[in-house]
Amino acid sequence: MSSMRVLVAGGGIGGLCVAQGLKKAGIDCEVYEAAPGLVQGGYRLHMNVLGGDALRDCLPDGLYELYLQTSRRTPRREVSVMVDAQANEIWARPHVGPPNDSPRPHTAVNRRTLRQILATGLDDQLHFGRSAVGFETDDDGVTLLLDDGSRVRGDVVIGADGIHSRIRRQLLPDVREVDTGMRGMWSIAPLTDELAAQLPDVFYDGFVIVNLGDGTILALGVYDPRRPVAEAVAELAPGAHIDDVAPYVMVTYGNDMGAAPGDDLPDFAHDSPAVLHDALRRAARGGHPGLVALVDGVDESTIAPSAVRHLEVADPWAPSRVTLLGDAIHAMPPTFGAGANSALRDAAALTKALQDVVSDGRDLLEAIGDYERQMREEVFPIMRASADPDAVHADTLPEEARR
Incomplete structure (x- = not known):
C-alpha cells in the first residue's frame, strides 16, 4: 500500500467503486457506511458506457466480467421509448452517453447485485453501521468524524454519502436540495x-x-x-x-x-x-x-x-483534502438514467487523480481540483437537463445532455 490514506463516507455504488479502484491502484482506503449492511434500495439500474467503462477501470478483471455476465441481456433496441397506455410508440430516443455498440454492450443491472459485486474483496475496508457526520482539516491531513464519537485520520476524505450528505453540507453549505x-x-x-x-x-x-x-x-x-x-x-x-x-x-x-x-x-x-x-x-x-x-x-x-x-447545481469551489462524488454533489432526477453512471464515472476519475499523486508526485490539491473541474464540465450539464420538467416527454435529448 502507498503512504496515502483515503477515507470514504458512504458505501453506495460510487463509494464502493472508488474503494475498488483505489485498492487496485495500491492506495489505502477505508469505507464508512451508515447502514448495517447492503440494504435494498431500488431495483434495476440502466448502465451506459460512462458507468460501464468506470467499472472496467476500477474492478479486478473477474469482478468486471461478473458485472457483464449478470447484466441484462442485450435488448433489440438500447433506447428510451415512450408509449401510450395501449403500447403504441410515441417516440424513441438514444440513451445519454457515448456510443454503446460493443459485442456485449452495457445494458442494465440489478442494483443490489452490482453493490454486492462492488463490495466483494473489501471486507476489511468496509465498515457498516458507522456514519460520517463531519470532518476537520489541517495542513497535514484530514480527520473524519463518525457518529459514535470516534475520529479517523487520513489524507483525503471522499463524500460519497448521497443526496443528504453530511460531508457536502459542511463543505458546501449553500447547496440546497430541491423537491x-x-x-x-x-x-x-x-x-x-x-x-x-x-x-x-x-x-x-x-x-x-x-x-x-x-x-x-x-x-x-x-x-x-x-x-x-x-x-x-x-x-x-x-x-x-x-x-x-x-x-x-x-x-x-x-x-x-x-x-x-x-x-x-x-x-x-x-x-x-x-x-x-x-x-x-x-x-x-x-x-x-x-x-x-x-x-x-x-x-x-x-x-x-x-x-x-435533486440538488441545485453548485457554484465552483476551491479544492481541498475533502471532495465529493455521485449523489453527494450531483443528485439528479432519473430522467436520463444517468445518476449511477455519473457516480461511477466520478469514482474512476477520482481514482486516476489520486493515483497520479502517488505514482507521479502530482500536487494533491491540483489533482483534486482538476477532478472537480472536469466533473462540473461533464456531469453538471446532464444534471441541469435532467431537472427540466419537460425532459421526460421530449423525443430528443437536450443539447446539454448529449455527449
Missing part, C-alpha cells in the same frame, strides 16, 4: 414465462415510459441477466456473498416532475403495499392487456413509495 414534486412508488413483477408471453415487444426495449395521459407515468425496465446470477458467481467469484436474482420487470408509477401531488395522486408515503398495488391497478386499467397483466403480477412485498429530489 421535484414527483411522488410515486417502485416495485417489481417476476418475469414468468406466462407474463413474458403477454408483454408487447416494445416493453423489451431499453427503457419504457408509459404516458397514461392524465399527468402520470409508468416506467418499465426488464432485468433478464445474460447468465443466471448464481451460476456466474460460482464460476467467477466463488464464495462471494451475492444473492441469486430471477428475471423481473421493474415497474414504477408516479406523477410528472414539477407538479405537486394532488387529491387524485396521494403522497403514497404512508400507504400499505396493498393500497399502493390497488393504485397501480387503477392506473393501468383499460390499458394494453400486457400492461394490465404486468401490474397485476407485481410482488406486493417489493412495493415502496418514492419522492424524487
Whole structure:
C-alpha cells in the first residue's frame, strides 16, 4: 500500500467503486457506511458506457466480467421509448452517453447485485453501521468524524454519502436540495414465462415510459441477466456473498416532475403495499392487456413509495483534502438514467487523480481540483437537463445532455 490514506463516507455504488479502484491502484482506503449492511434500495439500474467503462477501470478483471455476465441481456433496441397506455410508440430516443455498440454492450443491472459485486474483496475496508457526520482539516491531513464519537485520520476524505450528505453540507453549505414534486412508488413483477408471453415487444426495449395521459407515468425496465446470477458467481467469484436474482420487470408509477401531488395522486408515503398495488391497478386499467397483466403480477412485498429530489447545481469551489462524488454533489432526477453512471464515472476519475499523486508526485490539491473541474464540465450539464420538467416527454435529448 502507498503512504496515502483515503477515507470514504458512504458505501453506495460510487463509494464502493472508488474503494475498488483505489485498492487496485495500491492506495489505502477505508469505507464508512451508515447502514448495517447492503440494504435494498431500488431495483434495476440502466448502465451506459460512462458507468460501464468506470467499472472496467476500477474492478479486478473477474469482478468486471461478473458485472457483464449478470447484466441484462442485450435488448433489440438500447433506447428510451415512450408509449401510450395501449403500447403504441410515441417516440424513441438514444440513451445519454457515448456510443454503446460493443459485442456485449452495457445494458442494465440489478442494483443490489452490482453493490454486492462492488463490495466483494473489501471486507476489511468496509465498515457498516458507522456514519460520517463531519470532518476537520489541517495542513497535514484530514480527520473524519463518525457518529459514535470516534475520529479517523487520513489524507483525503471522499463524500460519497448521497443526496443528504453530511460531508457536502459542511463543505458546501449553500447547496440546497430541491423537491421535484414527483411522488410515486417502485416495485417489481417476476418475469414468468406466462407474463413474458403477454408483454408487447416494445416493453423489451431499453427503457419504457408509459404516458397514461392524465399527468402520470409508468416506467418499465426488464432485468433478464445474460447468465443466471448464481451460476456466474460460482464460476467467477466463488464464495462471494451475492444473492441469486430471477428475471423481473421493474415497474414504477408516479406523477410528472414539477407538479405537486394532488387529491387524485396521494403522497403514497404512508400507504400499505396493498393500497399502493390497488393504485397501480387503477392506473393501468383499460390499458394494453400486457400492461394490465404486468401490474397485476407485481410482488406486493417489493412495493415502496418514492419522492424524487435533486440538488441545485453548485457554484465552483476551491479544492481541498475533502471532495465529493455521485449523489453527494450531483443528485439528479432519473430522467436520463444517468445518476449511477455519473457516480461511477466520478469514482474512476477520482481514482486516476489520486493515483497520479502517488505514482507521479502530482500536487494533491491540483489533482483534486482538476477532478472537480472536469466533473462540473461533464456531469453538471446532464444534471441541469435532467431537472427540466419537460425532459421526460421530449423525443430528443437536450443539447446539454448529449455527449
